[in-house]
Amino acid sequence: MGLLNCFRDSLSKRTVSGAVLTTDSASTAPTAFIADHACSVPRCVHPDFLNAVFQLCTEHDVKLLVPTIDTELPIYSAAARRLMEIGVSAAISEPSTVQICCDKIATHEWLATNGFPTVRQTSLDLALRHPSQWPLPLIVKPSNGSASIGVRRVETRKELEAMDATKNWIVQDIADGREFTINVYVNRAGECICAVPHWRMEVRAGEVSKALTIKDRRLMDLARSVAEALPGAFGPLNIQCFMNDSGAIRIIEINARFGGGYPLAHRAGARFTDWLLDELEGKCPTSFDAWTDDLAMLRYDEAVFVPGGKIRT
Secondary structure, eight states, rough: OHHHHHHHHHHTTTSSSSOOOOEEESSTTTGGGTSSSEEOOOOTTTTTTTHHHHHOOOTOOOOOOOOOSSGGGGHEEEHHHHHHHHHHHEEOOOHHHHHHHHHHHHHHHHHHHOOOBOEEEEHHHHHHOOOSSSSSSSSEEEOOOTTTTTTTOOOOOHHHHHHHHHHHHEOOOOSSEEEEEEEEEOOSSSSSSEEEEEEEEETTTTTTEEEEEOOHHHHHHHHHHHHSSTTOOEEEEEEEEEEEETTTTEEEEEEEEEEETTTHHHTOOOOOHHHHHHHHHTTTOOOOOOSSSSSSEEOOOOOOOGGGGGGOO
């Protein structure tokens, strides 16, 4: 809902009119009741998903498509050129970058190969077979998970042995220090024009609930280097890392989409949604660092109230 309002804010400042459409497979999605238009589509794993999206884009004269869910990213990235043929620009990186970001094994290999600082990582099997090399506690997570689903801090050998070995777990050292998300924007020319770190002060269900912008050049410069090294990055991405008191940084994840905490960067003046609209008009946004440092975002629950008949299937 926060991202929807950011786009509304950007549209309100332009001379041409525009509308925000949302798609969802469920009738109970809260954004469906505050968007200008809400469209129902099959789940992204359904064979009719893309056809439904293309039809909606044509019917509603959609110019910009913004993926927000990890499972949809490979689908939209692969279809980006077809979407462009019908006049739709997708705010998504090339498939090679999406593949790196959506698979935590591939992310780790890419970071290590390119010399970027990250945590040690291995498989569950190797961690069990070589306990002296992998002292507890450790972090265990699904290789293709998102929103912190399935992430566990394992304290004992018994817990580690109890993990379901049939699932594709990865095991990582625990990075020390404070956790940061760095929202970055890469323009069509491949230049990372903005990097906005925020300290993840409090997290609920995998999404940041309290955060603080921190203009730290070490984080900003590293994020720029990562974003520009990715093969075909474009638009909004976010990089998650830890930085300890000595300034050592360890990157743990890269996401090829808007982060859940992006509204903080937007309020701080890093208006990625403006730049996506600018690029639709053929403009190329340039470097921007004049965002507000030390700005806090403190989230709370909100509700959308609608007649029950509108959500019954």
